[in-house]
Amino acid sequence: MIPAPRRLVLAAALAAPAIARAQQQRPVTIIVPFAAGGSTDVLSRLMSERMTQTLGQTVLVENRAGGNTIVGAEYVARAQPDGNTLLMAAGTTLSINPVVVKNLPYKVEDFAPITLATTYPFGIITQNKGPADIPALIAAAKADPGGITYGTNGPTTLTNVAMLLVTERLGIRMQDVTYRGDSAALNDFVAGNLDVLVVAGSTAVPVFRNGQGRLIGWTSLQRMPTTPEVPTVAEFAPGTEALSWFGLLAPARTAPARVQQLHDAAAESLKDPRIQERLTRDAQFIVGNTPEEFAQFLRDQDRLWRPILSKLDVQNN
Template sequence: MFTLTRRALGASALLATPALAQSGFPARNVTIVVPFAPGGSTDVVSRLMAERMTQTLGRPVQVENRPGANTVIGAEYVARAQPDGYTLLMSSGTTLTINPIIQRNLPYRIEDFSPISLATTYPFAVIARPDGPRSVQELIDRAKARPGTITYGHNGPTTLTNVAMLMVLEKLGLRMQDVTYRGDAAAMNDFVAGNLDLLVVAGSTAVPVQRNGQGRILGWTSARRMPQTPDVPAFAEFAPGLEALSWFGLLAPARTPQNAIDTLHNAAKEALTDARLKERLDAEAQTIIGSTPAEFAQFLSQQQELWRPTLARMEVPLN
């Protein structure tokens, strides 16, 4: 889906501290706005990066959750913020891949943001309860035997989480009942309580669930198996050509001064080379990218080209 790999990080991170002293930025706290509720995968990545960026920038980098309206509330807030580098957005695929395609009256555009760095890409996991199907084939058999009765939870009907699951169902010729939640944490509570058959989430939620025995990862929406769970198949093994990845990326409001963008990019890039952060993200099935602003802008354009025909074919409703 995108040609950037871990090599985008380079052999070593840029040394940001001398540049900070010369630019005079930042002079106060920096806020990363997360357009999801606390506890989800976007929140996890943001807080991990904020902690390391605080050390690099020499000023606190804090995370502020502004969930709602399929990430529109948080994204619009940043798009309208003062373009000075102190208010940032940690976007996911939903915010700048799906919403610009399906929302008629979206109060922001991709052009309202200045890319800083594409942080990570990742597939979604489909998790079953411990008493549920033990394999993808068993899930297929159950779903075909009882069309429309198996339930799965996700964080919004037009989020990339649900779109990825719709792609899985389309490719496998299955029909299930979706249940929408405001965030991963709320969906997880119902799943653990036994009110959902399946849960569709990122690896930051899925891997701990399997490790704790609360559920079983049946498959990933990736083209290949994830090294973190080598025994878990990719759905592409049952539906060739299937791949649905999301991403996390850091952006500022458009017209943010270049010196602030450069400083923030260097800090984000350095954060992504942190050994503890890399270990955590690897464990959660995320691929670290650490792109340049220009590479991130190219990626956003490619995402539009990729998903627009896919969403049209799947008849995802326009909002």
């Protein structure tokens, strides 16, 4: 007869694979902390389709917008660390909020990095009857300080902080108008209620190609291959660069083997030619790095943005 302590150990050992199988029979849900239709949502849905095939486990996308991505991020930070609830974070989530938001209900250490999916600049779009280029925007803004409106995803989101940096470097002042996601800002822009639209490439490029506005600049150092005719802000204010990013994370304490499994599926999805074509078209740089490299990237981002936020005197919430 097997002694009681050994029976308990044996039972636990036999139960572990069954528990793991049960966990993996449940769908994986990628939480997008923005409204549906934006660039974060598009990337997540593209990756989820391919990851479903690779994992052999259904991967779904759920939008939990609100609070400058805080709502969705807090939800994942408090989720079971079984690898079935993931966060598609943006730069705002883990590069900006930890610096500027008081009493933030999560911290970077609450997450296990899986992979940095992409990085990207913001496109600056004016109305077709508005300023035709960066010098014209500078002149118009100086002629009417604070009179020109531009749309972002909210105070202290990366679109907002990027434009604070851009306007400071260009020596101008404009009025920020807050929206809950790119789609809402785009609708107001197309309706003529907004002078300037500041959005990621997945929104900026179609607006430009469809003739709904003028794409007058990118917030990257180099011009984007998909729009070589469009200059960068750095060409008028040397050294000006403001990039955001999208990265996949699990709750902290998720088993390393599960993190690696999710990484392999996510990184594999980013190699899909169909996904690469779409992301390149949307002016994103594909990364797909390791969990360790993503963790280092987050540390580097903190060192980058803290002095900029301090210099720009962004107010804490």
